[in-house]
Amino acid sequence: MDELSRNDFLKLAGIAGTATAVGEGAPALLRPDAADAAPVKALLLQPQAFTYLTQPEQAFVEAAIDRLIPKDASSPSAKDAGVAYYIDQQLAGAWGTGARQYRQGPWQQGTPEQGYQLNMVPQQLYRIGIAQTNAHCRKTYGKTFDALSSVHQDEILHGLEGGKIALAEVPAKAFFDTLLGNTVEGFFADPLYGGNRNKAGWKAIGFPGVAAAYTGVIERHNIPYRVKPVGIADVEQGMDPDPDRAENDEHRRRVAMMHGNTRREG
Amino acid sequence: MTTRLKSVDVVTIGVGWTGGIVAAELTKAGYHVVGLERGENRNTDPDFEIPQIHDELAYAVRHKFMQDAAKDTYTFRNDVEQTALPIRYLSGFLPGTGLGGAGVHWNGQTWRFLPWDFETRSATVKRYGEEKLNGATSQDWGITYEELEPSFDKFDYAAGIAGKAGNIKGTIQPGGNAFEGPRSREYPNPPMKTSYAGLLFREAAKKLGYHPFPQPSANVTRPYTNPDGAKFGACVYCGYCERFGCEMFAKSSPQLAVIPVAMKTGNYELRTGCNVTKINLDSTGKRAVSVTYVDGLGREFEQPAEMIFLTSFILNNVRLLLVSGVGKPYDPASGEGVIGRNYTYQMNTGGTYFFNNKAFNSFMGAGAMGVAVDDFNGDNFDHRDVDFVGGAYLLVGSTGARPIQYHPVPPGTPSWGAEWKKQVVKYYDRAIGINASGGVQAYRGNYLDLDPTYRDAYGLPLLRITFDWGPNELNQSKFMAEILKKIGKAINADIVAVAPRTGHYNSTIYQSTHNIGGAIMGSDPENSAVNKYLQSWDVHNVFVLGASAFPQNSAYNPTAMLCALAYWNVDNVIKNYVKHPGPLV
Numbered sequence A: 001m002d003e004l005s006r007n008d009f010l011k012l013a014g015i016a017g018t019a020t021a022v023g024e025g026a027p028a029l030l031r032p033d034a035a036d037a038a039p040v041k042a043l044l045l046q047p048q049a050f051t052y053l054t055q056p057e058q059a060f061v062e063a064a065i066d067r068l069i070p071k072d073a074s075s076p077s078a079k080d081a082g083v084a085y086y087i088d089q090q091l092a093g094a095w096g097t098g099a100r101q102y103r104q105g106p107w108q109q110g111t112p113e114q115g116y117q118l119n120m121v122p123q124q125l126y127r128i129g130i131a132q133t134n135a136h137c138r139k140t141y142g143k144t145f146d147a148l149s150s151v152h153q154d155e156i157l158h159g160l161e162g163g164k165i166a167l168a169e170v171p172a173k174a175f176f177d178t179l180l181g182n183t184v185e186g187f188f189a190d191p192l193y194g195g196n197r198n199k200a201g202w203k204a205i206g207f208p209g210v211a212a213a214y215t216g217v218i219e220r221h222n223i224p225y226r227v228k229p230v231g232i233a234d235v236e237q238g239m240d241p242d243p244d245r246a247e248n249d250e251h252r253r254r255v256a257m258m259h260g261n262t263r264r265e266g
Numbered sequence B: 001m002t003t004r005l006k007s008v009d010v011v012t013i014g015v016g017w018t019g020g021i022v023a024a025e026l027t028k029a030g031y032h033v034v035g036l037e038r039g040e041n042r043n044t045d046p047d048f049e050i051p052q053i054h055d056e057l058a059y060a061v062r063h064k065f066m067q068d069a070a071k072d073t074y075t076f077r078n079d080v081e082q083t084a085l086p087i088r089y090l091s092g093f094l095p096g097t098g099l100g101g102a103g104v105h106w107n108g109q110t111w112r113f114l115p116w117d118f119e120t121r122s123a124t125v126k127r128y129g130e131e132k133l134n135g136a137t138s139q140d141w142g143i144t145y146e147e148l149e150p151s152f153d154k155f156d157y158a159a160g161i162a163g164k165a166g167n168i169k170g171t172i173q174p175g176g177n178a179f180e181g182p183r184s185r186e187y188p189n190p191p192m193k194t195s196y197a198g199l200l201f202r203e204a205a206k207k208l209g210y211h212p213f214p215q216p217s218a219n220v221t222r223p224y225t226n227p228d229g230a231k232f233g234a235c236v237y238c239g240y241c242e243r244f245g246c247e248m249f250a251k252s253s254p255q256l257a258v259i260p261v262a263m264k265t266g267n268y269e270l271r272t273g274c275n276v277t278k279i280n281l282d283s284t285g286k287r288a289v290s291v292t293y294v295d296g297l298g299r300e301f302e303q304p305a306e307m308i309f310l311t312s313f314i315l316n317n318v319r320l321l322l323v324s325g326v327g328k329p330y331d332p333a334s335g336e337g338v339i340g341r342n343y344t345y346q347m348n349t350g351g352t353y354f355f356n357n358k359a360f361n362s363f364m365g366a367g368a369m370g371v372a373v374d375d376f377n378g379d380n381f382d383h384r385d386v387d388f389v390g391g392a393y394l395l396v397g398s399t400g401a402r403p404i405q406y407h408p409v410p411p412g413t414p415s416w417g418a419e420w421k422k423q424v425v426k427y428y429d430r431a432i433g434i435n436a437s438g439g440v441q442a443y444r445g446n447y448l449d450l451d452p453t454y455r456d457a458y459g460l461p462l463l464r465i466t467f468d469w470g471p472n473e474l475n476q477s478k479f480m481a482e483i484l485k486k487i488g489k490a491i492n493a494d495i496v497a498v499a500p501r502t503g504h505y506n507s508t509i510y511q512s513t514h515n516i517g518g519a520i521m522g523s524d525p526e527n528s529a530v531n532k533y534l535q536s537w538d539v540h541n542v543f544v545l546g547a548s549a550f551p552q553n554s555a556y557n558p559t560a561m562l563c564a565l566a567y568w569n570v571d572n573v574i575k576n577y578v579k580h581p582g583p584l585v
């Protein structure tokens, strides 16, 4: 299940539709005792689609993040972990449209210590940054970024990062840093945001996720605590995240803990 | 049109730690208190509930609880020659908004300042001579640790602080901080557990002859009821403190410790979504009559009050004083004036120790869990051979390793690609972070005033911050970096990554929300904005609470200090001010 292709995803989305139709509402269906494993897992997978990025932009982002966090023995690449969808959703939402950004002028360039001073929200940074990077690629290699060899892709990414490539309407480094920052976010953020698919990022490093209560184990020094990670959706939907594994008891305890009411004295 | 409301005894502008303490104490004493808070009302249940609260992206990265820069931010420059520009994304420091203020998303590291901190200038001049200050405009506080001890004690017990005393009434206690000022009794709760990282640091520090101890913590270690009957749960070391709310009722916050106490009296009226834009003075300019605020519907109100407590976080405090004309604005050219004077911050020198074969389970932890060393703080060591004043406390904290923001890699690792990923996977759980949290001295050119160009959503000028490191800070960092390297050796790390801080202060990199000064306390109205009771020298019924009062910054985190000052202030208001309203000094 770790490396679902986009096609597999679309198929699963179809199954999910069926499962919803026969149930009495999702929460009941998702109780571990209410359905067998297959439809439950299928239901959890939301159909994914791009809403902000255009097709050429999708191709650029998928190609770029596949280089930024490539596939290795520890986990799939950022692309295969759904991070392009994460970036798309962030761009379409509050952050992409300038939430929490002070938007009043006058605008002028500042020092590095003064930080971001562009009259641009993240949507524009991506749109212009991608178009101009692709223009640079076409001029240099006759193809857009996504069609380049990985060696040339890396060369372009280094060029944006290190200032060797200048883009006309956007600082290349600001564009690159935002793209890299978002890629890392998407790889490690809760899967509910569209990336970190199947908790690939968390599994790679051994992060246990959100069901966290460690009073009894924190002083077990130098003994790795490794469990299958738990995401927000797992807990909200009342699922035992991993019914078949040896760590089962620990998980049950952690999830129970999160639902417990006995936290406060008296 | 402005609606004029009925007069009340007390208004607090903002309801975070200081506003909550004022509310609890004055309502208990029978006064009618109105708390005006610009943000939302929010409480453990349901606002800090799991699983949503354990969402690193929403809270830690997108700053769900913090001040919204789209509405209100600051302008910044390193020196007066530059044009200050707006901080368009707040990231270098993260003021709170909403009930509880930054007291909701803080860590809970809870320090009493050293007796030396209160006499930074006079003690330094006496022991080393004036030159040791390197041109700093640091001052004495006009109050001593001894005078404040009962107020520190009050805060420790109200907030349920967990720790081990190092000095009870002058007797050194094994296991605590031998350098601390004498306290009247033990902490109300036992210290936090020790992580593997903390354990290794403790052993290394001992080997080097230092004196490690558990960091005092507002992450409460057992079910606790404070003297006012407010209840707390026990911390479960979930690793989601800093930038998050606590689902366990265990991280002390205004919501837990003081606001319910005020509510219970029936004398407290909380109004959220109310942004104060001005303190209004009478025709003499010596007395405040009311505050003006705008509510969520955009309606403007004037709320008259006998006493006005400015409890809106240091930066907002200073701005409101400036827009309201309370006190004389500071002018760095002449060095005269008081509002905006002596703005300081925190100097952090960090290091990472990487190990090839250890497992730290770093994702477990609590905001204030850690082992600390105070041997290089304040004047705890001889400064004759060093070129700075003050110092730092060293900390190996175990605050939880949330992976978007925490994935250390050894120096020389590329910032992306296969090699980066390999190092992230290898070292995510094989590294220890150490920090030297250092004091910052005040200088003539570091100050706060109103920006001439940029405005907030209410049309008020933004506060302008002019700040850079001085010689004390950069020299201190060099010194601390050497100590961190020494510890790296003693702890047998495979890779020691430590670098001193150089260059200019950078407003984009998070370095604590320990903004300090600008309405400092003291014994002379010529060089301080408030007297030792936190009362404005100029407008006697305005009290300015928070870190704005610190003349310069200690190495420690500020909250226990500013909460102790809040208790001290209210006690004196109740005892001495209400009967004879007028200057207390």
Ligand SMILES: Cc1cc2nc3c(=O)[nH]c(=O)nc-3n(C[C@H](O)[C@H](O)[C@H](O)COP(=O)(O)OP(=O)(O)OC[C@H]3O[C@@H](n4cnc5c(N)ncnc54)[C@H](O)[C@@H]3O)c2cc1C
Residues within 6 Å of the ligand: B013, B014, B015, B016, B017, B018, B019, B036, B037, B038, B039, B093, B094, B095, B096, B097, B098, B099, B100, B101, B102, B103, B104, B105, B106, B107, B108, B109, B110, B111, B242, B243, B274, B275, B276, B277, B311, B312, B313, B314, B316, B367, B368, B513, B514, B545, B546, B547, B557, B558, B559, B560, B562
């Ligand atoms: C991420 C983080 C971690 C921290 N960790 C620690 C730590 O471990 N130890 C420590 O000692 N300190 C820590 N701090 C600092 C600590 O949170 C503050 O020192 C403390 O909260 C300050 O209390 P205060 O009452 O001055 O301000 P706050 O608690 O911030 O309260 C001020 C309130 O005033 C409101 N307000 C502002 N302007 C207006 C207005 N015009 N009208 C109405 N209301 C207004 C705000 O919305 C806010 O609710 C941390 C801070 C942050 C951000």
